[in-house]
Structures are given as structure tokens and as C-alpha cells.
Amino acid sequence: xxxxSTYQPxxxxxxxxxxxxxxxxxxxxxxxxxxxxxxxxxxxxxxxxLAFMLGVQIVTGIVLAMHYxxxxxxxxxxVEGIMRDVNYGWLLRYLxxxxxxxxxxxxxxxxxxxxxxxxxxxxxxxxWILGVIIYLLMMATxxxxxxxxxxxxxxxxxxxxxxLFSAIPGVGDTIVTxxxxxxxxxxxxxxRFYSLHYLLPFVIAGVVVLHIWALHVVGQNNPxxxxxxxxxDTVAFTPYATVxxxxxxxAFVILYAWFVFYIPNFLGHADNYIPANPAVTPTHxxxxxxxxxxxxxxxxxxxxxxxxxxxGASIVILAFLPxxxxxxxxxxxxxxxxxQFFWLFVIVCVGxxxxxxxxxxxxxxxxxxxxxIYYFAFFLVILPLLGIFEKTKPLPNSISESVLGAxx
Amino acid sequence: xxxxxxxxxxxxxxxxxxxxxxxxxxxxxxxVPLIAQMNPDASTIAAGAPIDVDLAPxxxxxxxxxxxxxxxIFISHRTKKEIEEAQKVNVAALPDxxxxxxxxxxxxxxxxxxxxxxxxxxxxPLPHQGEYDGWFCPCHGSQYxxxxxxxxxxxxxxxxxxxxxxxxxxxxxxx
Numbered sequence: 001x002x003x004x005s006t007y008q009p010x011x012x013x014x015x016x017x018x019x020x021x022x023x024x025x026x027x028x029x030x031x032x033x034x035x036x037x038x039x040x041x042x043x044x045x046x047x048x049x050l051a052f053m054l055g056v057q058i059v060t061g062i063v064l065a066m067h068y069x070x071x072x073x074x075x076x077x078x079v080e081g082i083m084r085d086v087n088y089g090w091l092l093r094y095l096x097x098x099x100x101x102x103x104x105x106x107x108x109x110x111x112x113x114x115x116x117x118x119x120x121x122x123x124x125x126x127x128w129i130l131g132v133i134i135y136l137l138m139m140a141t142x143x144x145x146x147x148x149x150x151x152x153x154x155x156x157x158x159x160x161x162x163x164l165f166s167a168i169p170g171v172g173d174t175i176v177t178x179x180x181x182x183x184x185x186x187x188x189x190x191x192r193f194y195s196l197h198y199l200l201p202f203v204i205a206g207v208v209v210l211h212i213w214a215l216h217v218v219g220q221n222n223p224x225x226x227x228x229x230x231x232x233d234t235v236a237f238t239p240y241a242t243v244x245x246x247x248x249x250x251a252f253v254i255l256y257a258w259f260v261f262y263i264p265n266f267l268g269h270a271d272n273y274i275p276a277n278p279a280v281t282p283t284h285x286x287x288x289x290x291x292x293x294x295x296x297x298x299x300x301x302x303x304x305x306x307x308x309x310x311x312g313a314s315i316v317i318l319a320f321l322p323x324x325x326x327x328x329x330x331x332x333x334x335x336x337x338x339x340q341f342f343w344l345f346v347i348v349c350v351g352x353x354x355x356x357x358x359x360x361x362x363x364x365x366x367x368x369x370x371x372x373i374y375y376f377a378f379f380l381v382i383l384p385l386l387g388i389f390e391k392t393k394p395l396p397n398s399i400s401e402s403v404l405g406a407x408x
Numbered sequence: 409x410x411x412x413x414x415x416x417x418x419x420x421x422x423x424x425x426x427x428x429x430x431x432x433x434x435x436x437x438x439x440v441p442l443i444a445q446m447n448p449d450a451s452t453i454a455a456g457a458p459i460d461v462d463l464a465p466x467x468x469x470x471x472x473x474x475x476x477x478x479x480x481i482f483i484s485h486r487t488k489k490e491i492e493e494a495q496k497v498n499v500a501a502l503p504d505x506x507x508x509x510x511x512x513x514x515x516x517x518x519x520x521x522x523x524x525x526x527x528x529x530x531x532x533p534l535p536h537q538g539e540y541d542g543w544f545c546p547c548h549g550s551q552y553x554x555x556x557x558x559x560x561x562x563x564x565x566x567x568x569x570x571x572x573x574x575x576x577x578x579x580x581x582x583x
Contacts, residue, residue, distance in 0.1 A: 063445055085450035088441035246427075 006033060030216055035234035036241045037222035039403045043113040044220065046106050048245035049252050051208065053103040058201050060096040061145075068148065070194035072187045075150035076275045094264040100142050101267045102256045104290035107135060115321070116342055118330030119221040125322040127214040130207055132319045137204045139315075142290065144197040150190065151272030152282050158185045158193070160285065164298075167308040184278065224402045225330025226395055233399035284359065292356030293349050297375065299360045300368035310372070317379050324379050326387025334393040338386050345378045458583030460575065463519065471535045473524060476582045480524035480532055481570055482543075483580075486554060491517050493541055494555035504566045508555045511566070513574055521580065522556040523570050528563035543567070 007028035009015050018024050067086050069078040082089035111131070114120055120128035147158045162179045166172040181188025219228065228234045235241075259266065267289055271282045287295055297314050301307035317324075332339045348371045355371065358364040396402035448456075456477040463483070466472055471484040486494070494508040495517075512520060524543075526533050531547035538544035539560070540553035550561030557566040572582040 059442065063442055066446065067449070081449070081451060085452075087444040087447050087449060089445060089449070091441050092445060 030212075030237075031242070032236065032238040034216065034237040035219070035228070035231070036237050037220055037228055037233060037399055038235045038240075039222050039224065039399050040220065040241070040244070041223055042244070042248050043109065043117075044222075044241075045245045045248035046110040046113065047212075047215075049106045049249050050103070050110060052249055053099060053106060054201065054204060054208065057096060057099050057103060058205070060092050060099060061198070061201065064092055064096055065198060068194075070148065070191050072150060072190055072276070075148065075190060079149050091260070094260045096145075097268065098256065098259045098264060100145065101259070101288070101290065102252070103138065104142070106252070107138065108290075111135070111318075112346060115345075116332045116339075117221055117223060118225050118325070118327075118332070120321045121325065121330050122322065123218045124214075124221065127211060127218065128322060129319050130211040130214055132315070134204055134207050134211060135318075136315065137200055137207065139291070141197060141200040141204065142288070144193040144200075146272075146288060147190065147193050148197060149272055150276045152274040152276055152280075153269050153272040153285065155185060155276035155278065156281055156285050157287055158189060162189070164308050164311070167305040169305070186278075221330065222399060223331060223333060224396055224399055225334070226399060229398045230400075286357055289353065289357075292354070293352035294356075296352040296356035296368045297372045299356075300365065300372045310376075314375060317376070321379065321383075325383040327383075327390060327392070328387070329392040329395065334395055335386070335390060336393065337390045338383075341378060341382050341386070344374070348374045348378075456583070458581050460579055460581050462579055464578040468518075474582070476570065479570070481582060482520070482522050482524040482535065482556070482567070484520040484522075484535075484554075484556075486518045486520055490541060490554040494520075494553060497553070497555075497557075503558050503560075504564065506555075506557060506566055511555050511557070511569060516574060519580070520554070520556060521570065521572050521582070522567040524567065526550055526563055527558065527565040527567065528561070533567075 007018070007022075007025040009018055009024055014024055064082060067078060067082045067089065069075055079093070082093050084090075086092070114128065114131070143157070143161060147154045162176055162185060165175045165179065168175060177183070179189070180186065181192060222228075269286065269288075271284075274282075286292065294311055294314055298307045298311040301310050327335065327338065329335055332342055352368065352371050352375065355364050355368045360368075459474070459476050461474055461483060463485070466483065466485045468485055469487045469490075471482055474481050474483065484490075491508075497508070499505050499507050508517075511522075524532050526545040526547065528545065528548055528550050531545050533543035533545040533550065533552060535543055538551035540551055542554045542556060542559075543552040545551070545561065545563065548562050550563035551559050552563075552567055553559050555566075558564070570582050572580050575581050
């Protein structure tokens with residue numbers, strides 16, 4: 001942030017600290033007086049919700065780690081010990097498992113918001129790419145965390161996902177052996193997944209700091225997609241954004257609590273309550289719901305290597321969004337054609353998720369292929385062309401004009 | 409932030425304070441399971457249930473060591489000489505005055521049951537050593553007598569007594 005801080009601490013103690021480590025000033029300028037567009041809707045509260053969920057996952061995770069044993073013979077039993085013996089262990093486990101689902105729910109809303117309003121466009125490209133990196137780290141962390149339970153789904157998910165790397169020509173098998181630390185998924189694999197599962201959330205936290213820094217340099221996008229032009233277009237973060245974030249966070253936590261206390265196993269798979277058996281693969285292997293769309297894309301393609309490439313590409317392609325979308329208009333509010341393709345894209349993503357949970361046969365395969373084609377076409381064909389051919393609606397003159405009318 | 413100049417409280421003040429209170433209560437409530445989970449869990453407590461020890465195989469003059477709640481317990485089948493030494497002492501002159509009768513069960517003078525942890529800094533004292541015919545702690549030189557009482561050295565208190573009772577003449581239940 002440029003300019004001198006307006007922070008004037010009242011107490012002598014705070015003044016003393018401010019001269020030596022201006023953390024009060026940093027918090028003040030970043031989260032108190034920081035100007036935020038006045039027209040943000042509740043979709044903009046999900047960044048704060050995500051930061052909160054990261055905190056929840058780290059705290060519950062650290063506490064669970066006090067009771068978990070990362071050994072193939074003891075892991076499953078230690079998780080059951082947490083559920084049955086540890087004081088409030090059942091609560092901590094359900095908070096952590098359902099917290100992961102809520103974390104992903106929030107991140108998908110956050111990402112769809114970004115796509116709809118063009119928040120990835122200049123000058124927010126780095127902000128967006130940092131977000132993609134955070135998303136990839138979240139996927140790795142979530143996957144490894146699920147393996148730690150060492151149930152049937154844990155073990156076979158580990159086997160399937162690590163085997164993806166065998167598709168790489170030449171070095172594939174060497175890489176897989178290296179990942180496993182053995183000739184199959186086993187104790188070395190479990191141990192290293194535990195170490196990395198504990199590590200990555202702190203890496204995520206570091207990238208989140210960069211993400212928020214990048215955000216504060218360029219400022220928030222807003223539903224009109226036009227930048228604030230004067231002070232009339234913005235309000236101070238505290239109390240407006242603080243309270244708005246707090247309110248929706250409370251609503252989000254109510255939904256979270258609904259899962260934790262009433263349907264804690266709804267989003268999970270019953271087979272993961274069966275201890276891992278390396279000799280028997282469950283008939284119906286599926287990942288957790290937040291990976292299902294990518295699972296559908298992987299299975300839609302009959303070739304092993306191309307399927308793996310498609311899986312990776314479906315996530316990495318997000319990083320190129322700022323350059324794939326050629327439109328000069330940011331927000332879908334003023335892009336009627338883009339808006340329709342966007343909602344179709346949302347339906348396709350949800351549809352791919354549903355298809356990922358189905359056995360790869362018959363109509364499901366056909367639909368998965370159609371949806372996969374649309375998924376990639378959205379990024380590679382539709383967005384580039386829309387920028388050239390779409391007739392956009394006229395933009396308002398300013399944010400306050402769009403909110404208050406011409407009298408602003 | 410706009411300020412209210414008058415002394416009257418506005419609805420905003422009420423909302424801020426109410427939210428703050430609910431938030432503080434929520435934060436405190438959230439802390440409860442996080443702190444409680446570090447207390448011994450149900451399996452640890454179950455493993456600490458009372459144990460029965462059969463005294464019949466313990467010979468006269470023999471001391472055995474059992475574990476209860478992860479603590480070493482000395483069970484000493486005292487000889488006549490050891491019992492006399494324990495009872496003859498001038499209790500008032502002891503660093504931690506306690507008569508021998510308070511450290512054994514009535515009618516069972518020959519059985520001394522103590523927690524085998526030196527009351528200084530926690531080492532396990534060695535039996536049948538030291539000048540008092542009891543235990544000697546090699547860590548810092550504390551010496552205990554045949555009643556497990558501290559006689560010399562840095563330990564402040566006598567060897568602690570676990571809760572126990574005689575279920576028969578040849579069996580005790582510790583815990």
C-alpha cells in the first residue's frame with residue numbers, strides 16, 4: 001500500500017510497538033481503513049470464509065495429529081480410537097472431515113464468482129494464478145488427508161492416483177515407485193503422506209498471504225467490473241466488509257454445523273469404514289465429491305495417457321484464463337452471451353461431478369465425453385471468440401452510479 | 409467510523425456489544441474441546457483400572473515391582489527385622505514425619521506397598537541399598553528406610569502410597 005499510514009495508536013504501549021514492528025499499522029491499513037467497493041455482494045465474503053476454514057482445518061488437524069498413528073497396522077484403529085476414546089474426538093474428526101468438504105464448497109463458489117465477474121482479468125492475473133496454486137495445493141492436501149484414514153477407499157484412492165504417474169512414458173514407473181517408497185502403496189507411502197499432509201496447509205497459508213497481498217495491491221473487483229473512480233465508490237473495510245463477512249461466515253458455519261452434528265457421514269463413503277485390504281478392490285471406487293468432476297474427465301477418455309493429461313489440463317487451464325478470455329468487459333452482468341455460456345459451464349461442472357459418481361458405462365460415458373468437450377471448449381474456443389464477437393451492454397459510468405442511480 | 413456525540417446508546421452500540429458477547433462465548437466454547445482432548449482418553453483411563461496382585465509367590469524379604477497407571481509400585485514382603493527397624497524410629501526426627509503404622513494396613517505389617525518414584529525428581533530408587541536398609545536413589549543420593557520414608561538426601565517427602573486394599577490375606581487390589 002502506498003502512502004503514509006493513518007494509524008495513530010492511543011496507548012503508549014502500542015506506540016512503542018508500532019515504532020519497532022508496525023504490525024498495528026499493517027492491520028489498520030489492510031483491514032480497517034482499506035477501501036473496498038461499496039457494491040460488493042455476498043459472493044465476496046467467501047475469501048474470508050476460506051481463510052477461516054483454513055484456520056479451522058489447521059487447528060483441528062494439529063489436535064487430531066496428537067492422537068493419530070501413521071502406521072499401516074495402527075492408523076485405522078487410531079482413527080477409531082479418536083472417535084470413541086479421545087475426549088471430544090468424535091467432534092474433532094467430524095469437524096476436520098466435513099471441514100474439508102466445506103473448504104472445497106467455499107473454494108468452488110469463490111472460483112465461480114471470479115469467472116463470472118472477470119476477476120481474473122488485468123491487473124488481477126497474478127492474484128488469479130496464486131489462487132489456482134492454492135487450489136492445487138488444497139487438492140493435494142485433501143487427497144493425502146483422506147489416505148491417512150487407511151480405509152478401503154483411502155488405500156485404493158492412493159493406488160489409483162499414484163498410478164496416474166505411470167502414464168508418463170519412459171520414466172512413469174520409476175516415478176511411481178519413488179512416490180510409493182516400495183513396490184506398492186504401503187507403510188512408507190502412508191508415512192510420507194502424513195508428513196506432507198501436515199506440511200502443505202502451512203504452504204497454503206503462505207500462498208494465501210501472497211494472494212491477499214496481490215489483492216490489496218490492485219484492490220477488489222466488484223459486480224460491475226469497473227474500477228472505483230473516487231472515494232464515493234468505496235467504503236472502509238471496517239465496519240462494512242468486516243460485518244458483512246462475519247454475517248455470512250456465521251450462516252456458512254451453520255451449514256457446516258448441520259453436517260457435523262446431523263449428517264456427519266453423508267458426504268463420505270461407507271467403504272472407508274472398512275480397514276484397507278490390499279488384496280481386494282471395492283467394486284465402486286470413487287473419490288470424495290470435490291474431485292468427482294475431474295474423475296469424470298479422466299474416465300471419459302479411453303486412452304490412459306491422454307486421460308491423465310486431460311485431468312491435469314482441466315485444472316491447469318484455469319491459470320491461462322486471463323489470456324484466453326479476450327473480452328474487454330469484465331463482468332458477466334454486461335455480457336449477456338457470456339452469461340449463458342457461463343451458466344452452461346456451471347451445469348457442465350456439476351454434471352461432470354454427478355457423472356464421476358456413476359459407473360463408467362453406457363449413457364454415463366457418452367454424457368461425460370460430451371461434457372468434457374464443452375468444458376475444454378468453454379476455455380479454448382468460446383471465451384476467446386466471445387471477446388471478439390459478443391455485443392456487450394453499456395457499462396455504467398461509475399460504481400456509485402450503478403448503485404445509487406444517476407443521482408450519485 | 410462515524411461517532412455519536414451524545415451519551416445515549418444507539419442501536420449500533422447494542423449490536424456491537426451483543427455480537428461481541430456472543431462471539432466471546434462462542435470462542436470460549438470452541439476452546440473447550442480443543443483443550444479437553446489433551447486429557448487422558450477413555451482407553452487410557454480404562455487401562456488405569458484397579459489391578460489385583462497375588463502376594464503368595466512373594467518370599468520373605470523379597471521386593472517385587474508392578475506397574476499401575478504407568479507408575480512402578482514396590483511391594484515389599486518385609487522381614488521381622490525390617491518391620492522392627494521401621495517401627496522403632498523416632499518419628500519426630502524424620503524429615504517427613506510419619507509413623508510406620510500409617511504406611512501399612514492394620515494386621516498386615518509385613519506388607520509395604522509404595523509408589524517406587526523418588527519424591528525428588530522422579531527416578532526409581534534401588535531396593536535393599538543405602539544405610540537404612542531400604543532404598544537408595546542413584547540419581548541424587550536420596551535414601552529411604554524399610555518403611556519407604558526419606559531419611560537422607562534431597563527428596564522432600566516419603567515414597568507415596570497408592571490406593572490399595574486387601575481382598576484376601578494373599579491378594580491386594582491396587583487402585
